[in-house]
Amino acid sequence: MKEDSGKPRKAVALKYDRDRDNAPVVAAGGQGEVAEKILELGRQAGIAIQEDPDLVEVLARVPVGDEIPVELYQAVAEILAFVYGLNKAEGGGQKTEGGRRKAEDRGRRAEDGRQEE
Numbered sequence: 001m002k003e004d005s006g007k008p009r010k011a012v013a014l015k016y017d018r019d020r021d022n023a024p025v026v027a028a029g030g031q032g033e034v035a036e037k038i039l040e041l042g043r044q045a046g047i048a049i050q051e052d053p054d055l056v057e058v059l060a061r062v063p064v065g066d067e068i069p070v071e072l073y074q075a076v077a078e079i080l081a082f083v084y085g086l087n088k089a090e091g092g093g094q095k096t097e098g099g100r101r102k103a104e105d106r107g108r109r110a111e112d113g114r115q116e117e
Contacts, residue, residue, distance in 0.1 A: 011035035012059040013042065014068070016080060023067040024076050029060050048086055050079050 008031040016024040028038050042049055055075055062068055068076055 008032040009035045009039075010056050010060055011038040012056050012062075013038055014059070014076065014079075021067070023070075023073065024080065025067050026059060026062045026064050029062075029064060031060075048083055050082070052079075055079075 010031040011029065011034075012026060013028040014024045015021075015027040030038060039049060052075075055072070058072060059068065
């Protein structure tokens, strides 16, 4: 499927478990039909989708299974903070010791395409 600009849509899925991971990890990535499938699976799992064309371009270069580079920590931290806020507002996530919430193994999709609510 193509975007209005004629370029294939891209998507990257991140996962982060603050108890296990040193940094967010690229869980999946692709363009075209693969990107659409990533987005579809994310929607079905109730994962919020964030549009950020510049970030997805950089994240798409990180191999699946690798941690994101240090240079992207700030940008990804802002997205994760947004996700944690959504989880808290919706009562989602899992409680950890001390009562903090985490979004264990819940990914965050960065995509360049249509904005998802």
